[in-house]
Amino acid sequence: MQQSNxxxxxxxxxxxxxxxxxMSLTSVVLKPMQDKQVELDTKKKILGAVMxxxxxxxxxxxxxxxxxxxxxxxxxxxxxxxxxxxxxxxVVAEKVNIQKNYKVDPETRSYPVFMxxxxxxxxxxxxxxxxxxxxxxxxISGYIALDKDxxxxxxxxxxxxxxxxxxxxxITEDEVQGRYVGKKLFSETGSFESINMVKGEGNTGLSQHExxxxxxxxxxxxxxxxxLEHYISCYDAFIAKRKPxxxxxxxx
Amino acid sequence: MEAFNIALRGxxxxxxxxxxxxxxxxxxxxxxKVSTALGLGLxxxxxxxxxxxxxxxxxxxxxxxxxxxxxxxxxxxxDLTFLQFIMFIAVIASMVQLVEMVIEKVSPALYGSxxxxxxxxxxxxxxxxxxxxxxxxxxxIVEATSFGFGSGVGFFLAIVALAAIREKLKYSRxxxxxxxxxxxxxxxxLMGLAFKSFIGIAL
Amino acid sequence: xxxxxxxxxxxxxxxxxxxxxLLSKRRKKxxxxxxxxxxxxxxxxxxxxxxxxxxxxxxxxLVMSVAVVFVIVFSNLIISLLRNTIPNRVRxxxxxxxxxxxxxxVSEVLKAYYYDMFKVLSVFVGLIITNCIVMGRLEAYAMGxxxxxSILDGLGSGFGYAWIILTVAFFRELLGSGSIxxxxxxxxxxxxxxxxxxxxxxxxxxxxxxxxxxxxQRTKTGYVEH
Numbered sequence: 015m016q017q018s019n020x021x022x023x024x025x026x027x028x029x030x031x032x033x034x035x036x037m038s039l040t041s042v043v044l045k046p047m048q049d050k051q052v053e054l055d056t057k058k059k060i061l062g063a064v065m066x067x068x069x070x071x072x073x074x075x076x077x078x079x080x081x082x083x084x085x086x087x088x089x090x091x092x093x094x095x096x097x098x099x100x101x102x103x104x105v106v107a108e109k110v111n112i113q114k115n116y117k118v119d120p121e122t123r124s125y126p127v128f129m130x131x132x133x134x135x136x137x138x139x140x141x142x143x144x145x146x147x148x149x150x151x152x153x154i155s156g157y158i159a160l161d162k163d164x165x166x167x168x169x170x171x172x173x174x175x176x177x178x179x180x181x182x183x184x185i186t187e188d189e190v191q192g193r194y195v196g197k198k199l200f201s202e203t204g205s206f207e208s209i210n211m212v213k214g215e216g217n218t219g220l221s222q223h224e225x226x227x228x229x230x231x232x233x234x235x236x237x238x239x240x241x242l243e244h245y246i247s248c249y250d251a252f253i254a255k256r257k258p259x260x261x262x263x264x265x266x
Numbered sequence: 267m268e269a270f271n272i273a274l275r276g277x278x279x280x281x282x283x284x285x286x287x288x289x290x291x292x293x294x295x296x297x298x299k300v301s302t303a304l305g306l307g308l309x310x311x312x313x314x315x316x317x318x319x320x321x322x323x324x325x326x327x328x329x330x331x332x333x334x335x336x337x338x339x340x341x342x343x344x345d346l347t348f349l350q351f352i353m354f355i356a357v358i359a360s361m362v363q364l365v366e367m368v369i370e371k372v373s374p375a376l377y378g379s380x381x382x383x384x385x386x387x388x389x390x391x392x393x394x395x396x397x398x399x400x401x402x403x404x405x406x407i408v409e410a411t412s413f414g415f416g417s418g419v420g421f422f423l424a425i426v427a428l429a430a431i432r433e434k435l436k437y438s439r440x441x442x443x444x445x446x447x448x449x450x451x452x453x454x455x456l457m458g459l460a461f462k463s464f465i466g467i468a469l
Numbered sequence: 470x471x472x473x474x475x476x477x478x479x480x481x482x483x484x485x486x487x488x489x490x491l492l493s494k495r496r497k498k499x500x501x502x503x504x505x506x507x508x509x510x511x512x513x514x515x516x517x518x519x520x521x522x523x524x525x526x527x528x529x530x531l532v533m534s535v536a537v538v539f540v541i542v543f544s545n546l547i548i549s550l551l552r553n554t555i556p557n558r559v560r561x562x563x564x565x566x567x568x569x570x571x572x573x574x575v576s577e578v579l580k581a582y583y584y585d586m587f588k589v590l591s592v593f594v595g596l597i598i599t600n601c602i603v604m605g606r607l608e609a610y611a612m613g614x615x616x617x618x619s620i621l622d623g624l625g626s627g628f629g630y631a632w633i634i635l636t637v638a639f640f641r642e643l644l645g646s647g648s649i650x651x652x653x654x655x656x657x658x659x660x661x662x663x664x665x666x667x668x669x670x671x672x673x674x675x676x677x678x679x680x681x682x683x684x685x686q687r688t689k690t691g692y693v694e695h
Contacts, residue, residue, distance in 0.1 A: 041348035051584035290517040391518035398592035443687040445693025455676030
């Protein structure tokens with residue numbers, strides 16, 4: 015059966031309206047829920063660097079803990095606060111897209127800093143910095159939490175797109191991330207000395223700036239080392255400003 | 267340089283077939299003879315190199331959150347991401363149609379060899395998949411173009427190589443139940459293993 | 470696979486209507502054929518694309534199966550209802566539009582209520598659009614048959630697809646990660662030294678498992694490709 019052009023056009027128009035309407039409706043109805051999920055996902059990752067949140071099952075409770083304990087600022091490469099972006103819109107630390115920022119020149123990036131406050135709500139308990147870099151296959155990212163001396167690692171949480179399962183993908187394991195706890199980012203003289211994941215597994219006699227590696231995942235470890243060094247050096251100015259012990263200054 | 271790396275990875279490491287299983291349907295159906303495989307492979311390269319950048323423009327200037335800000339400040343908060351699937355598939359289908367018409371007019375000889383594969387490509391997962399990956403990985407326009415091209419070449423390589431193997435396979439004694447699809451899957455697996463040796467190449 | 474068919478039939482029996490042969494022999498065949506003799510994956514060679522990439526673990530595979538069954542059944546139903554009004558010249562694009570809308574629905578719902586799974590499945594939810602099974606059933610069946618039959622046909626094809634990818638996922642997760650639905654099965658029975666097979670989590674493992682599965686299934690049904 016061959017229909018007339020008019021019929022086809024009318025039919026297409028009706029289809030377009032029905033389908034468009036249906037999809038917009040779904041989108042509008044589900045949007046708040048989706049935004050909440052994305053927000054929850056980011057906040058979970060941030061909190062994951064300083065505390066064990068796997069015991070908290072209720073999403074609202076996680077958000078409550080976050081809102082109570084975490085303050086955030088966004089700084090530039092010189093450690094100065096940024097409040098509005100280039101277009102004049104306010105900058106929200108949680109909304110800064112680390113992946114997008116990674117692609118632009120380090121000088122012009124926005125660097126979010128999350129501060130985990132002590133129970134009294136006034137003193138900073140630890141600082142959390144996001145990181146982003148390239149692994150073996152695709153991106154790797156993470157959050158590193160430093161004690162208030164801005165030197166000792168409190169905790170670290172890695173994420174990755176598709177490192178090799180069982181090898182590089184082990185960076186997301188608690189045991190591996192635990193290896194970073196207590197390590198130092200600055201030497202005794204105060205100069206920046208990043209933490210390196212060494213080659214091979216089962217190494218002993220590691221210094222304050224080394225963690226045991228993952229067997230079979232040298233490339234991923236290299237990526238992790240590069241990411242850590244790069245991002246901490248980008249936060250250098252901020253760290254220097256906030257350091258409680260002013261005797262330790264950074265060597266540039 | 268980065269763009270070149272992306273193309274290289276699309277060809278060897280993130281190969282559409284061996285790493286993501288995309289475009290399997292036509293991969294299996296059209297790999298019986300090298301000559302037809304060549305035709306389909308070329309058509310895929312062609313269509314991918316066009317649709318990925320076009321979809322990039324669509325995503326960047328119409329679909330993503332705040333993409334409409336060039337229309338004025340009022341439009342800055344509009345997020346049309348939910349239209350992504352339908353827009354992409356529509357672009358792909360119409361692009362394929364357009365390419366078909368252009369080729370038919372410009373070069374009837376090329377149309378003779380490529381033409382029959384073009385409609386098939388509209389529903390090839392590798393095409394839509396590449397556009398979706400492009401969005402997910404946040405490529406720039408240059409990177410997106412080279413990614414589209416690289417994915418196409420990767421698909422081309424895979425399908426031509428498989429067709430060559432299957433031509434030789436005719437002279438082998440394959441168990442009855444394994445004939446056709448079964449043995450092809452196993453061969454694809456082995457080819458995937460071979461492609462694993464490209465891991466880590468970069469320029 | 471006959472178990473699966475039995476389950477489907479049982480479900481169908483519940484909705485038996487009086488006098489009407491709602492479950493006539495012909496209709497039972499519509500559902501059971503795609504489960505084995507005319508399986509969309511192993512026999513018709515359709516829909517392999519989006520299927521295998523998610524089969525590393527059982528859980529995403531199950532979600533994927535549910536999504537695909539949903540899309541096939543509803544697109545079959547909608548197209549079948551509209552089959553006499555769809556202009557022939559634009560029918561492909563109408564079919565694509567219906568599928569894309571349903572897939573968008575699935576994707577939006579997943580994003581809102583099951584965000585972790587949304588991240589795992591990533592682009593593969595979108596790729597249901599180009600899943601040849603869906604298009605194939607619309608073009609070959611729903612365009613020419615009544616709504617109820619089309620639903621049955623969609624169920625049959627959907628479950629035919631589901632049990633194959635679930636089986637592949639079962640072996641890949643069991644051998645590759647030593648678990649089923651993330652439950653460490655070997656550790657539970659006290660076998661701590663079970664060596665995980667890295668090949669199985671790799672795409673290569675999927676090709677191997679599916680190849681062998683096809684061999685077994687075709688040997689059983691006696692189907693030979695020439």
